[in-house]
Amino acid sequence: MIKKILIVDDSIVARMGLKKAIPKDMPYEFYEASDGASGVEQFKTVAPDVVFLDLTMPVMTGFQALDEIMKIDKNAAVIVVTADIQKKTMDRVLEAGALLVISKPPSQEEIRSSLEKAGKFKEGVMKR
Ligand SMILES: [Mg+2]
Numbered sequence: 001m002i003k004k005i006l007i008v009d010d011s012i013v014a015r016m017g018l019k020k021a022i023p024k025d026m027p028y029e030f031y032e033a034s035d036g037a038s039g040v041e042q043f044k045t046v047a048p049d050v051v052f053l054d055l056t057m058p059v060m061t062g063f064q065a066l067d068e069i070m071k072i073d074k075n076a077a078v079i080v081v082t083a084d085i086q087k088k089t090m091d092r093v094l095e096a097g098a099l100l101v102i103s104k105p106p107s108q109e110e111i112r113s114s115l116e117k118a119g120k121f122k123e124g125v126m127k128r
Helices: 012-021 036-046 062-072 087-096 108-123
Strands: 004-008 029-033 050-053 078-082 100-103
Touching: 004 012, 004 036, 012 108, 029 036, 036 050, 036 062, 050 062, 050 108, 062 078, 062 087, 087 100, 100 108
Parallel strands: 004 029, 004 050, 050 078, 078 100
Antiparallel strands: none
C-alpha cells in the first residue's frame, strides 16, 4: 500500500500541480524536496513508498539522485516525471532503476495508474 509520497522537483508550481493531481481516495502523506540532494536526504529519513522525481534540478540532478536512492534501497519505487521523454533519457533512467517514466506535466490518469503500478511493485505482484 502506498502511504508516503515524496515529490522531488525544483519547481514549486510543478510540486503543487502534481500533488493536486493525485487522487484523494487515500490518506497519503506528502513530503517534498526542491533539489536532488535534499530529495536523497528526505528519502533516508522518511522512507517513502513512492518517489516522484524531476530530472533537471540544481545542487543534484534527478539522474544523480536516482542513483543515490537506488544505492540506499534497491527496491525503491521511483517515478521519473520529465518533459524530456526522449528514448535515450527513458532508457537511462529505467536502466538506473526507475520504475516508470511519465511526461510532465502528468495527467491525473498517468498519476493514478503510476501509483497503482507502484503499489503492485511494492507488494511484489509486479516486477520492475
Ligand atoms: Mg526541474
